[in-house]
Amino acid sequence: MEGDFVVTPWQVTGDIDYDQLIQRFGTKKVDQALLDRLAGYGPLHPMLRRGVVYSQRDMEWLLDLYDKGVKFSLYTGRGPSGNTHLGHLMPWIFCKYLQDTFGAPLYFQMTDDEKFLFNEGLSLEDTYQKAMDNALDVIALGFDPDKTKIIIDTDCIRTLYPLSLKVAKKVTFSTAKAVFGFDNSTNIGSIFFTSVQSAPAFLPSVLEGRNVPILIPCGIDQDPHFRVTRDVAESLGFYKPALLHTKMFPGLTGGDKMSSSVPDSTIYTTDTAKVVRRKVGNAFTGGAVSAEEQRKTGGKPEVCAVFKYQYYLFEPSDQALDDLADRCRKGDVLCGECKKMLSDRLVHFLEGHQRRREEAKSQLGRFIMRCE
Amino acid sequence: MEGDFVVTPWQVTGDIDYDQLIQRFGTKKVDQALLDRLAGYGPLHPMLRRGVVYSQRDMEWLLDLYDKGVKFSLYTGRGPSGNTHLGHLMPWIFCKYLQDTFGAPLYFQMTDDEKFLFNEGLSLEDTYQKAMDNALDVIALGFDPDKTKIIIDTDCIRTLYPLSLKVAKKVTFSTAKAVFGFDNSTNIGSIFFTSVQSAPAFLPSVLEGRNVPILIPCGIDQDPHFRVTRDVAESLGFYKPALLHTKMFPGLTGGDKMSSSVPDSTIYTTDTAKVVRRKVGNAFTGGAVSAEEQRKTGGKPEVCAVFKYQYYLFEPSDQALDDLADRCRKGDVLCGECKKMLSDRLVHFLEGHQRRREEAKSQLGRFIMRCE
Numbered sequence: 001m002e003g004d005f006v007v008t009p010w011q012v013t014g015d016i017d018y019d020q021l022i023q024r025f026g027t028k029k030v031d032q033a034l035l036d037r038l039a040g041y042g043p044l045h046p047m048l049r050r051g052v053v054y055s056q057r058d059m060e061w062l063l064d065l066y067d068k069g070v071k072f073s074l075y076t077g078r079g080p081s082g083n084t085h086l087g088h089l090m091p092w093i094f095c096k097y098l099q100d101t102f103g104a105p106l107y108f109q110m111t112d113d114e115k116f117l118f119n120e121g122l123s124l125e126d127t128y129q130k131a132m133d134n135a136l137d138v139i140a141l142g143f144d145p146d147k148t149k150i151i152i153d154t155d156c157i158r159t160l161y162p163l164s165l166k167v168a169k170k171v172t173f174s175t176a177k178a179v180f181g182f183d184n185s186t187n188i189g190s191i192f193f194t195s196v197q198s199a200p201a202f203l204p205s206v207l208e209g210r211n212v213p214i215l216i217p218c219g220i221d222q223d224p225h226f227r228v229t230r231d232v233a234e235s236l237g238f239y240k241p242a243l244l245h246t247k248m249f250p251g252l253t254g255g256d257k258m259s260s261s262v263p264d265s266t267i268y269t270t271d272t273a274k275v276v277r278r279k280v281g282n283a284f285t286g287g288a289v290s291a292e293e294q295r296k297t298g299g300k301p302e303v304c305a306v307f308k309y310q311y312y313l314f315e316p317s318d319q320a321l322d323d324l325a326d327r328c329r330k331g332d333v334l335c336g337e338c339k340k341m342l343s344d345r346l347v348h349f350l351e352g353h354q355r356r357r358e359e360a361k362s363q364l365g366r367f368i369m370r371c372e
Numbered sequence: 373m374e375g376d377f378v379v380t381p382w383q384v385t386g387d388i389d390y391d392q393l394i395q396r397f398g399t400k401k402v403d404q405a406l407l408d409r410l411a412g413y414g415p416l417h418p419m420l421r422r423g424v425v426y427s428q429r430d431m432e433w434l435l436d437l438y439d440k441g442v443k444f445s446l447y448t449g450r451g452p453s454g455n456t457h458l459g460h461l462m463p464w465i466f467c468k469y470l471q472d473t474f475g476a477p478l479y480f481q482m483t484d485d486e487k488f489l490f491n492e493g494l495s496l497e498d499t500y501q502k503a504m505d506n507a508l509d510v511i512a513l514g515f516d517p518d519k520t521k522i523i524i525d526t527d528c529i530r531t532l533y534p535l536s537l538k539v540a541k542k543v544t545f546s547t548a549k550a551v552f553g554f555d556n557s558t559n560i561g562s563i564f565f566t567s568v569q570s571a572p573a574f575l576p577s578v579l580e581g582r583n584v585p586i587l588i589p590c591g592i593d594q595d596p597h598f599r600v601t602r603d604v605a606e607s608l609g610f611y612k613p614a615l616l617h618t619k620m621f622p623g624l625t626g627g628d629k630m631s632s633s634v635p636d637s638t639i640y641t642t643d644t645a646k647v648v649r650r651k652v653g654n655a656f657t658g659g660a661v662s663a664e665e666q667r668k669t670g671g672k673p674e675v676c677a678v679f680k681y682q683y684y685l686f687e688p689s690d691q692a693l694d695d696l697a698d699r700c701r702k703g704d705v706l707c708g709e710c711k712k713m714l715s716d717r718l719v720h721f722l723e724g725h726q727r728r729r730e731e732a733k734s735q736l737g738r739f740i741m742r743c744e
Contacts, residue, residue, distance in 0.1 A: 162496055165488055173558055
């Protein structure tokens with residue numbers, strides 16, 4: 001085992017060494033040259049400036065085509081196993097920036113089949129219902145209804161299945177084992193599933209009748225699926241999809257990933273102000289043992305979950321972020337104040353999101369892809 | 373290796389020891405008690421009388437329910453990898469007897485997905501087109517249009533997929549390996565496929581909203597799929613399907629199975645009279661080296677492909693069959709005469725079949741299951 005962390009589409013544990021993950025997965029760092037180039041299309045998103053979006057595949061190729069007038073489509077998705085939390089929203093917010101900046105259509109896959117297959121305790125009815133519920137969070141982020149289609153796997157399987165079969169025919173169990181760590185006890189649906197996650201990468205080409213370049217913004221944990229997609233793409237007559245990978249959104253209780261299995265590490269999009277303030281109040285910080293001590297020694301923003309939330313998602317100004325880190329290190333700002341500031345922002349954000357989420361209920365019909 | 377023959381859904385080779393297959397698969401012989409009981413519902417089909425339908429699972433249970441007024445549905449199918457031949461028709465003809473005798477609805481699955489996944493040289497477009505073509509042969513046999521639905525997998529996958537997922541979640545790669553002989557080089561679509569072949573066994577229950585008993589008449593080579601189906605059925609809240617297994621239809625050139633890979637062993641439903649006469653003319657028989665010799669020593673009907681065709685499918689009278697065997701053994705009838713007799717019958721049968729096959733083109737809409 002290389003390092004003592006595990007990152008697969010179904011398991012993220014340990015302290016993630018993101019640079020080592022680039023080595024392990026064989027991706028490329030988002031470097032200054034790419035950032036400079038992306039800045040040419042519109043203001044750089046904070047997640048790009050701050051290295052939250054940090055890894056990529058084939059972005060130069062995609063932008064070369066774009067510069068020649070070849071439009072690409074976006075593809076991302078969600079495994080609807082429960083309520084949406086901020087860790088899910090983060091890459092979607094980045095995805096919206098991409099849609100806005102490049103005017104790109106978005107195909108958003110809800111893998112209700114996957115979550116049923118991989119979770120002993122979930123029925124297909126559960127995951128379908130969660131797919132419809134999670135769709136509200138996608139819509140609430142403000143994606144363009146004329147350019148966004150939410151694909152629910154079990155509803156759209158007739159459209160996805162022929163593409164899935166073509167992928168599946170080219171992937172052996174050996175490959176699935178090596179990429180996903182399956183073994184003989186894995187169920188045969190889970191083994192097949194990656195084919196269904198590949199299909200939307202080729203769907204725009206089928207629908208538009210031309211070879212459509214695809215950009216997939218997603219958490220780095222999803223890269224294994226798209227390695228499979230990329231490996232088979234050209235032999236099926238499609239382009240390999242390009243990727244932009246985000247780091248995992250940190251948990252409030254510390255740790256590298258917000259996870260529904262640790263409820264207090266997680267802010268759900270439906271959490272009330274009271275719950276948010278309680279969870280942030282209990283967050284892991286970089287503070288000292290006492291206020292007095294902290295005023296003397298200062299805090300450690302680089303390990304602080306509260307600071308990370310501002311860094312990853314909530315503080316748009318780099319200057320303000322630097323100032324905050326600086327004041328923390330000097331002991332000029334204490335954890336209580338920081339928690340109050342983040343709670344206020346979270347509560348404000350969620351109030352707006354929850355309002356738009358309610359409004360989204362009447363918009364589902366515009367966004368959900370109708371399949372035969 | 374137990375015996376030197378192989379019988380799986382994708383490979384039938386060697387001299388099949390049908391009794392040993394009952395042991396190997398764990399099925400039950402169709403015994404005299406079952407034949408007597410079946411005779412109570414209508415005249416016994418010759419395939420039952422002659423042991424062509426020779427193995428079963430849970431038939432007594434199915435008939436007990438039927439006697440109490442619980443109607444069952446029939447389920448069988450076809451892997452549309454090429455043109456239909458007599459080996460395919462045989463179990464369908466038996467299936468029609470079951471529909472007629474028990475007034476049972478029939479779900480007939482066309483596995484265009486399977487044949488794509490398992491055949492390197494076939495595209496999904498090929499197998500879909502063959503599914504539509506093969507459907508004409510099903511319809512031509514005279515199934516009741518009000519009670520028969522032909523399911524084409526890629527068209528109906530939205531209906532089949534939820535059931536397939538529920539099956540797949542309960543079947544590990546270990547099981548698939550043990551049942552089908554898969555290994556690490558098997559593609560992940562092939563590994564998943566058995567789930568899709570299980571789905572129609574549970575579909576009537578979903579459509580009718582009650583637990584519907586199912587009887588699957590099929591070649592013994594298909595039993596492994598339905599072992600998987602039976603193993604998961606009860607945990608999904610369905611009955612285990614009952615089965616009636618046919619032996620494999622013999623090849624004209626000798627050997628235990630008509631096979632498209634040996635074209636001259638095979639009579640296709642679209643063969644012309646001329647082709648039929650040529651193939652039967654070249655058939656493997658139980659005759660002696662010369663006519664003179666044969667008049668002396670007699671022939672061996674038990675090894676003769678021409679005799680087997682009469683036995684399996686074309687001679688309805690047991691008495692006539694016994695007489696023919698008797699005359700052959702005594703040297704009173706020679707191979708040329710037997711070949712002429714069979715050719716005449718085949719040509720006559722195929723003329724009618726081909727006419728009904730043409731008529732079936734306008735009936736496809738009544739038979740093909742419409743799926744969302």
